[in-house]
Amino acid sequence: MSRQYITTAIDYPNAAPHMGHVLEKVLADIMARWFRLRGDSVRFQVGTDEHGTKIQRTAEKEGKSPQALVDQNVQLFEELYTKLHISYDNFIRTSDKQKHWPTVQALWTKLEEVQMLEKRSYTGLYCSGCERFMAARDLEDGICPNHKVAPEEVTEENFFFLMSKDTANLKKLLTSDWDGETYRIIPSSREKETLSLIEQGLEDVSFSRPVSSLTWGVPVPSNDNQTMYVWCDALTNYISGLGYFTDHEDRSFWDDATVTHVIGKDIARFHALIWPSMLKHAGVRIPDQLLIHGFLTSEGEKMSKSLGNVVKPNDILEKFDGNPDPIRFFLSYEIPVGNDGDFSWDRFEKLYDAKLRNAMGNLLNRVLVLIQKEGGNIRIPDSPSDSAQSAEDWKVFSSSMDAFNLHSALAQAMKLVDVLNAAIDTTKPWSMEGEEKVVLLSRFAESLRHVALMLLPFMPDTAKRMTEQLGVSYADRMLDKDFVITEQMQQFGGQNDWKAVGEPSILFMPLT
Numbered sequence: 001m002s003r004q005y006i007t008t009a010i011d012y013p014n015a016a017p018h019m020g021h022v023l024e025k026v027l028a029d030i031m032a033r034w035f036r037l038r039g040d041s042v043r044f045q046v047g048t049d050e051h052g053t054k055i056q057r058t059a060e061k062e063g064k065s066p067q068a069l070v071d072q073n074v075q076l077f078e079e080l081y082t083k084l085h086i087s088y089d090n091f092i093r094t095s096d097k098q099k100h101w102p103t104v105q106a107l108w109t110k111l112e113e114v115q116m117l118e119k120r121s122y123t124g125l126y127c128s129g130c131e132r133f134m135a136a137r138d139l140e141d142g143i144c145p146n147h148k149v150a151p152e153e154v155t156e157e158n159f160f161f162l163m164s165k166d167t168a169n170l171k172k173l174l175t176s177d178w179d180g181e182t183y184r185i186i187p188s189s190r191e192k193e194t195l196s197l198i199e200q201g202l203e204d205v206s207f208s209r210p211v212s213s214l215t216w217g218v219p220v221p222s223n224d225n226q227t228m229y230v231w232c233d234a235l236t237n238y239i240s241g242l243g244y245f246t247d248h249e250d251r252s253f254w255d256d257a258t259v260t261h262v263i264g265k266d267i268a269r270f271h272a273l274i275w276p277s278m279l280k281h282a283g284v285r286i287p288d289q290l291l292i293h294g295f296l297t298s299e300g301e302k303m304s305k306s307l308g309n310v311v312k313p314n315d316i317l318e319k320f321d322g323n324p325d326p327i328r329f330f331l332s333y334e335i336p337v338g339n340d341g342d343f344s345w346d347r348f349e350k351l352y353d354a355k356l357r358n359a360m361g362n363l364l365n366r367v368l369v370l371i372q373k374e375g376g377n378i379r380i381p382d383s384p385s386d387s388a389q390s391a392e393d394w395k396v397f398s399s400s401m402d403a404f405n406l407h408s409a410l411a412q413a414m415k416l417v418d419v420l421n422a423a424i425d426t427t428k429p430w431s432m433e434g435e436e437k438v439v440l441l442s443r444f445a446e447s448l449r450h451v452a453l454m455l456l457p458f459m460p461d462t463a464k465r466m467t468e469q470l471g472v473s474y475a476d477r478m479l480d481k482d483f484v485i486t487e488q489m490q491q492f493g494g495q496n497d498w499k500a501v502g503e504p505s506i507l508f509m510p511l512t
């Protein structure tokens with residue numbers, strides 16, 4: 001049995017969660033579910049990145065402590081992910097002094113011991129709006145393009161992480177290997193982007209700030225006057241969640257697992273460069289792969305308050321009476337992994353009606369009603385051609401899923417639905433009688449059983465309801481974390497104990 005450790009980026013809870021968070025968590029959840037369904041041992045982690053001046057300032061504005069602000073907002077993230085059926089095993093918070101800080105401070109100390117951290121006096125151009133030092137390439141005519149002001153010259157003491165030392169090694173890591181370790185970027189289009197960053201040359205990275213400018217963060221262990229900046233604090237969540245460098249360390253889901261970080265394209269450089277460099281110098285192995293997703297626009301434009309096109313995750317859930325499957329379907333069906341995508345209410349509603357309600361929901365209903373009219377029993381015939389077709393379908397589906405090609409896998413399952421709809425219109429089972437009719441309808445029911453299994457990682461609840469209506473005995477176990485799609489389940493006619501269908505009911509309600 002292989003082990004999988006899959007993580008998402010940790011979210012910044014200075015406001016409520018948005019659609020970008022939803023896209024990423026749904027993608028990671030589908031993969032985590034697929035790993036479990038194929039029989040892997042899985043650990044799936046999400047969490048929140050809670051420090052920094054933005055949180056500190058938002059809290060001041062709202063007249064509360066930073067801790068109170070994050071406690072209030074983190075709850076919104078946890079609630080949303082529960083509603084979306086994100087099946088995480090661990091939720092890590094960077095403000096957690098018991099679970100997160102010991103690992104972060106131990107990692108810092110290790111990097112200091114191997115002389116990868118150096119204290120320097122740093123003078124730079126600081127934009128207080130952006131809350132960061134700006135490089136010359138960030139400015140337009142000496143002005144911050146975001147805030148339309150000239151940044152101030154500021155001098156302060158910082159610890160720097162000496163990443164420039166690793167320029168050649170990081171290039172090797174991403175193109176071949178670094179002392180035998182490899183790190184794969186999926187999809188390959190995102191790999192080229194990252195390599196081009198290395199070509200520009202890597203700079204050392206500011207790893208801490210004076211306490212006078214940043215108090216809300218993890219203290220630097222060797223220096224009372226410094227607070228860790230985001231990198232060492234946030235990136236370390238992936239191993240603090242496993243208790244690294246503590247007495248409850250569990251290395252099995254790192255050293256003996258395939259480690260996949262699912263992240264957005266905006267933070268690819270930190271995960272592709274800083275993180276492996278930190279781990280290498282701390283004596284921890286480099287993760288296996290980075291799965292990079294794109295951004296979501298709304299009605300063809302960047303989501304922004306001023307355009308009034310911000311889509312709220314909870315509005316979508318409400319539209320479908322809390323059912324998360326339509327949005328899980330939409331994001332997976334519409335946006336190939338790695339691409340940017342667009343959310344449009346019109347397109348969403350059209351797909352819901354055409355694909356889920358009509359093509360799939362009505363097909364299931366028609367087949368079940370016709371079988372019930374004949375007494376409800378099913379008799380699936382021995383059919384070498386059906387068996388061969390089904391084996392081929394599963395082979396193609398599984399290899400798409402294994403390759404993170406979720407869009408193709410889902411499209412294949414939906415195409416199967418189209419094929420069945422066409423077949424039912426051609427064969428006209430309602431015009432038949434007796435045994436011939438029951439056998440033909442049973443073949444349709446059996447195909448729908450396979451469709452439901454394929455939809456299980458994408459739309460778990462829908463897949464379970466379809467299987468319940470079909471009357472298959474494993475239906476009530478399908479949402480358990482140890483449910484595995486066995487070879488027997490993939491065989492056409494493989495469910496020997498399946499004798500009769502259940503009661504049909506509407507799978508997807510019409511939109512009001």
Ligand SMILES: [Zn+2]
Nearest residue numbers: 127130144147
């Ligand atoms: Zn600025």
